[in-house]
Amino acid sequence: MILRSLRWQLQVWHAALLVVVLAGFGVTACQLQRASRLREIDRELDSAALEVLRFVHDRDPARGRPELPPPRRPRLGSAGIYFAAWARDGSEIERSPEAPGTLRHPGQAGLSPDRRPRHVTHGVHRESWFRTPRGDVVVVGRSMASDLEGFRHFALGLAAAGLAVLVAALATGAALAGRAMRPLERIGESARRIAAGAHSERITTTGLPEELASLAGLLNEGFDQIEDTLARQRRFTADASHELRTPVSVLLTQTQATLAHPRSEAEYRATLEACQRAADRMRRLVESMLVLARLDSGEEPIRREPADLNAVAAEAIESVLPLARAHGIPLGFHPAPGPVEATVDEVQVGQVLLNLLGNAIAYNRAGGSVEVTTGRSETGLFVRVSDTGIGIAPDHLPRLFDRFYRVDGSRANPRGHAGLGLAISSKILQHHGGRITVESEPGKGSVFTAWFPVTAPREEPSREDRRGVSG
Secondary structure, three states: OHHHOHHHHHHHHHHHHHHHHHHHHHHHHHHHHHHHHHHHHHHHHHHHHHHHHHHHHHOOHHHOOOOOOOOOOOOOHHHOEEEEEEOOOOOEEEEOOOOOOOOOOOOHHHOOOOOOOEEEEEOOEEEEEEEOOOOOEEEEEEEOHHHHHHHHHHHHHHHHHHHHHHHHHHHHHHHHHHHHHHHHHHHHHHHHHHHOOOOOOOOOOOOOOHHHHHHHHHHHHHHHHHHHHHHHHHHHHHHHHHHHHHHHHHHHHHHHHHHHOOOOHHHHHHHHHHHHHHHHHHHHHHHHHHHHHHHHHOOOOOOOEEEEHHHHHHHHHHHHHHHHHHHOOOEEEEOOOOOOEEEEOHHHHHHHHHHHHHHHHHOOOOOOOEEEEEEEEOOEEEEEEEEOOOOOOHHHHHHOOOOOOOOOHHHOOOOOOOOOHHHHHHHHHHHOOOEEEEEEEOOOEEEEEEEEOOOOOOOOOOHHHHHOOOO
């Protein structure tokens, strides 16, 4: 609908406001003009009434000078004024020929008790009523037909002028509304292009009003997040495809080579074992991807219960002892004095520590060591895993928790892992209200610290937070 357009809504409100203002101005101007004209007529009638009152007074036989000639009758007809006079007993003294036949004595109730003139309107006539000190009544009036016609012309002219002002103001308002809407149209066009696939484009804030520039800035931030999310999704899909391609290729190659010629039992067994390893690798990869998907959507259940991080760390260390012995890496444990109580999902936190310990062992050097420390600080509770391994270059640290990210070939899949362990660990800690930090120096080792809040977070992370995967 046309009224759903912001531009037309502005126009309608603008027009309504103008109509109200112009109508109010017109009515006020007409009222003032009418009142002004009535005051002029009243002054004219009051001036003529003085002559009539003088005539009535001079004509009174009680003035005691019969030798004087009778007073001259007022001649007011040329000015369009009529009059009539009545004695105190109600008898008519005099009436001008111009007086209308409907003119009657106003009665005592219609006269002012303080003998001031009273101005009244009867139809198209305006009259002034007087009462003399002796009780005589004088009415002086005139027709307002010509005045009413002039007033009608004045009102029509005022209405025409108001209509012209309304049309001009609406035209100007339409132009200004169009100009004001132009930045919004620019923002809309940019947003449509971005939605159509131009994900790298951004809304230009140059020249925009301050309020719209702030809105465009917020939209650009949202577009940045969307572009980053899409890029990570594309990278995730490509990496997952690459990771799955290798075991699938192994399966196909082994089965094709085995089926090409008859084989011995040992060769069939070796082929099946190779296929089993490839399938197991695919299973671990798919399971890791499913865990990340459930964490992203908030469907991975988190069963928070009070747990001692000392005990959780000790159990994780015990689980990786065979792997550490196989690599010749000693494990040291430095628990904090007393329980380190945290409200966490013990299984998920254990998985985080297993990932950190597994990496610390796998990427260590011959004769190296791994140390696990638990403790408390002003910022929260922590479990720290330190190794004396190959270390990580500083430029790789920002992307270390990205999915499928590997620092270099030396860290590429030494134990058949797909590079999802740190991404899963970071996501688990986010859901616990914590975080994971890393400090590393190439050739000297790395320190990974899992941080936990002192108390459990009061609510689950929002869906927006769930989408913001750290890595």
